[in-house]
Amino acid sequence: EAAMTQSSKTVVENVVRTNVVVLSAPEPKKDSTTDQKKSEDMEFCRNVLKIPSKDLDTCWRAGKIDNTKPDYSRPLIIKLKNEGLVQEWTKDGKGYRTDSGHWINKDLCAADRKSSFLAREERRKRMEKKN
Numbered sequence: 165e166a167a168m169t170q171s172s173k174t175v176v177e178n179v180v181r182t183n184v185v186v187l188s189a190p191e192p193k194k195d196s197t198t199d200q201k202k203s204e205d206m207e208f209c210r211n212v213l214k215i216p217s218k219d220l221d222t223c224w225r226a227g228k229i230d231n232t233k234p235d236y237s238r239p240l241i242i243k244l245k246n247e248g249l250v251q252e253w254t255k256d257g258k259g260y261r262t263d264s265g266h267w268i269n270k271d272l273c274a275a276d277r278k279s280s281f282l283a284r285e286e287r288r289k290r291m292e293k294k295n
Contacts, residue, residue, distance in 0.1 A: 182273035189240040212264045
């Protein structure tokens with residue numbers, strides 16, 4: 165059972181390592197079919213974010229549509245072909261701002277997000293002490 169858990173964990177880590185996330189990407193048209201929405205998101209990746217088709221594997225939206233918030237857009241998860249492309253498109257994990265003003269960041273697991281948050285908080289505290 166422990167071997168199965170370790171194997172599953174490795175698969176999840178490998179999948180996440182090739183994903184990047186874009187926030188504030190416009191939602192596809194509400195009356196579109198699922199295939200049309202995916203096609204619109206892929207076009208957004210190619211035309212607005214300027215990710216070449218050779219680097220792009222697929223993309224999808226995280227979460228559910230919230231009809232109570234008309235301006236809300238779900239995060240766009242983009243699967244790239246390999247980990248090297250993730251490093252390139254996220255500027256080694258620092259994030260990359262496209263000409264369109266959208267940020268491309270690594271898709272982190274919950275533990276990594278918390279760790280990054282704590283590191284930023286610690287850095288802010290050190291900066292406040294210096295001033």
